[in-house]
Amino acid sequence: MARIKDVAAHAGVSVATVSRVLNDNPSVTEETRDRVYAAMKELRYVPNAVARSLRTEATRTLGLIIGDILNPFFTELARGVEDEARQAGYTVIIGNADERAEEQDHYVRTLVEQRVDGLLICPTAEVTPLVEELVRTGRPLVFLDRTISGLDVPSVRADGATAIAELVAHLKSRGHRRIAFASGPATLSTGRERTEAFAAAMAEAGLDLRAEYMAAGDFREGSGRAITARLLDLPEPPEVIFFGDNLMTLGGLDEIRARGLSIPGDVAVASFDDVTWFVHVDPPITAIAQPTAEMGRTAVRLLLQGVAGRSGQSVVLPAELVVRRSCERKGA
Amino acid sequence: MARIKDVAAHAGVSVATVSRVLNDNPSVTEETRDRVYAAMKELRYVPNAVARSLRTEATRTLGLIIGDILNPFFTELARGVEDEARQAGYTVIIGNADERAEEQDHYVRTLVEQRVDGLLICPTAEVTPLVEELVRTGRPLVFLDRTISGLDVPSVRADGATAIAELVAHLKSRGHRRIAFASGPATLSTGRERTEAFAAAMAEAGLDLRAEYMAAGDFREGSGRAITARLLDLPEPPEVIFFGDNLMTLGGLDEIRARGLSIPGDVAVASFDDVTWFVHVDPPITAIAQPTAEMGRTAVRLLLQGVAGRSGQSVVLPAELVVRRSCERKGA
DNA sequence: GTCCTCCATGTAATCGATTACATCACCATA
DNA sequence: TATGGTGATGTAATCGATTACATGGAGGAC
Incomplete structure (x- = not known):
């Protein structure tokens, strides 16, 4: 695949200039900018997010660990998370803990290795040592739907x-x-x-x-x-x-x-x-x-506050009773 | 966060040795290995997958673009994909196209930028220029559930x-x-x-x-x-x-x-x-x-063949009729 | 004409891992 | 004792971007 170096050579500029174009840096002549864009197009250049993340220490990726992917509650939660994250320019990696602490820990490990910018967890059970450590490291983290007492982590729940x-x-x-x-x-x-x-x-x-x-x-x-x-x-x-x-x-x-x-x-x-x-x-x-989807959206907003360095407040949203017919009086 | 360099210094070895321990290279003394593990533990070292991916040109990540995350069919599909990928040591990034070609293209772009090792797509509509180009680049790709005629891409469908x-x-x-x-x-x-x-x-x-x-x-x-x-x-x-x-x-x-x-x-x-x-x-x-989950699992197997450089055959799985009572004779 | 400023662009260090190749110690053999 | 092989470890280049700092040219003030 074409690298930034190839684009630079093709457009007759330096890699720094290409990088500036990539990042919408205003100090690039319109004419140069056009030449660079043309070169990118010609070479079918796709920036390498891996290299960028290594340098910038930010992946623009959030991790979401849900309890059970077959449970429609979590699916809708994921949908809310997806929507809000997408709007803020973030990608979401979803991990399915299958209600097992070891699967949850597996995903915590993987997502931390991948250096996600923040983590949304529906904690599976009582706290695991790994989650405890995660909290201590201060990485942006929000508990969703469920909380764990004794841990000072902002949460969103109903x-x-x-x-x-x-x-x-x-x-x-x-x-x-x-x-x-x-x-x-x-x-x-x-x-x-x-x-x-x-x-x-x-x-x-x-x-x-x-x-x-x-x-x-x-x-x-x-x-x-x-x-x-x-x-x-x-x-x-x-x-x-x-x-x-x-x-x-x-x-x-x-x-x-x-x-x-x-x-x-x-x-x-x-x-x-x-x-x-x-x-x-x-x-x-x-x-x-x-308010399932809303819980997901709220959690992303809260998490992104954490990513930005501000600390946010836990949120509790109200659930409401929907009366249908499955509880009518006997024989009624 | 601790880097490999810190671990090396702490254990009194070179970064190469730490890297070898990380990758289970057998040419490391047990004694050295233990020292390195101890250093990792002490420093709470978590390897940086971003840096590793940059060097190895492999992310051990697959992309899955589904049609609609609120449709239980796709959820179950995702579950099958997840399971099989997880077993093979891959992480899955799920993108929700919401049945819109532009959203699908957005995810194609993002996932290619993230350099996923392979891509599973439930194509949203007729082919888009981006998907066409994706096929031309030869990146491992499998169509799931749906196909696009005229494109030579292995697929899994019912x-x-x-x-x-x-x-x-x-x-x-x-x-x-x-x-x-x-x-x-x-x-x-x-x-x-x-x-x-x-x-x-x-x-x-x-x-x-x-x-x-x-x-x-x-x-x-x-x-x-x-x-x-x-x-x-x-x-x-x-x-x-x-x-x-x-x-x-x-x-x-x-x-x-x-x-x-x-x-x-x-x-x-x-x-x-x-x-x-x-x-x-x-x-x-x-x-x-x-056989929804099975379709997901099969697609991952097929995709991983592509990742390994072997080309795989499209698979068609049978659907079956389940007779219940909603079609009985009028008045019966 | 000289000097200074400013703007567009270039040079090179850097992020954290992997890995080809180099090195060194040790031992066996002739 | 010299020679060579082997096995453990180290040195340094590399992946592809970003970015601090350097550079050079144009234009304005005097």
Whole structure:
């Protein structure tokens, strides 16, 4: 491939001049500029970003490590990140941690080696030594969706507590009393927060929180299904199952469907996290919607502040309850 | 950050030796190796992939340009690509073309600047000058899902013709005669191929192909909805609408639902491309499933052959019909 | 005419790794 | 004891850009 040196020779100027043209330096004659552009075109010159990055110590690249690429929540998050980064002239490298700490660490390592200018992480579990060290190095970093307590890292997340309280009130108003929560893992901040918010909401509503109605899954389809099976096998099964994320909801629907039970007649269903197809399920699923893409965009803005050397404030965006028909009164 | 020079000084060896340790060169004493590792650890040394790439002219990075990041088909494709690339020690940079040629070109440019070792493209439309030039340069390239005729580029795609013929036969066996096809854009190979296969299948089944039942969309939700509205407003609306991809199906379902019509009673629905939630729709949607993740994995293998200098053969994987309940006989 | 300023452009060091080639110590062999 | 081979390590060029500093010519002020 043509190098800057070739372009310089072809245009009869020095490499410095070509570099100036490349970087829109105003101190180049229009005539020279034109000659250089012509030479570039003729030689099909494509600047080498690797060489440039080595010299400038900036790659104009951001790293994004998501929890699970098959989860539409993270896909939409990635979309928001992509959009905002693209607008600011950055490229995004997405790593899929597959909800495993070792995969997450693999990507942290790779992305640091690649010298990304900043890192967006949806931390997979409790802090790993590598992430801890990453924080210490002071490299621009933002936690997205999830946080890790004890680490001073700006973050962007959704607050579901208000919406969860509304949901519980909604369920109560429809005559439901026995409400189960199929939560995410307690190792994730989102898992814990939703569980706590649910417990608080139940208390506020004056409803019993039974131990056997609380089960922790892993934010994936399989655990949603398994938990649903266990709950439905209880001597006194719950009237409602509230799932901690959209994939667990999907698993739960599988199990309910497989047993030939009807929603909400036999068991009502609600989901934390909304996805497009919930309106097409029979009945449409009541869900708590997060401002997902907006979370991604916000996180990029926050991260770029860090890249610019300014420190930013964590952001919490509100989630909201979307009532559909999957939680109506029994027999209604 | 610590450089190789610092590690060398700290361990009391030359940079060459450190580099050899880094690259598992066997001609380093175990004792020296240990000293170097200790120095790396102490200095928290992370090799600079940018510098390495500049020297070795290889980035161990692949570029993937997908059509639309919100389309679960491409997400799953990306997942397959990710998995296989990761196993081979490559990092993937994903670019979202958002079904626009200019966005696609933007990513082609960026990825070539970044000197990715190979490029996987789901070409957005007819060939652009940039893509044409890319092909001429001989850089390792594989087309994924879609192809561009006239360009000699290895590709990986699914063959839907057989499955489409089966689908039409299935529809006929259920008593359907007036079948509409909401296809993708004729500018995409997948749009054209599915349309042709559908036409051929209808002919083979001895069914009429009415012009007003053939409409081209853009593989996105909105066009699926608009086409459905148009079809249902026809003096003699079709008995079945077959959608060209999962997002257009989603849009179609929206419209049908909004009109309060029942499936398959008022109109039957089938989809090219299957997604997880189709089983939860009422009724579950009959669809043609592509081996999506496998396509992604295969494409990476093919691309890596190109990277290694060997030229590979295009691959066509079979799609298959999954019969559910959305196309049963009227009133059945 | 001389000198100074300013502007466009050129020269060469630099970023952090890899690697061809050089070197040096050690040992075996004649 | 000289010779040569071998194996570990070092020296320095190199990859392709950016950029501080140098240079040289044009034009204005006196």
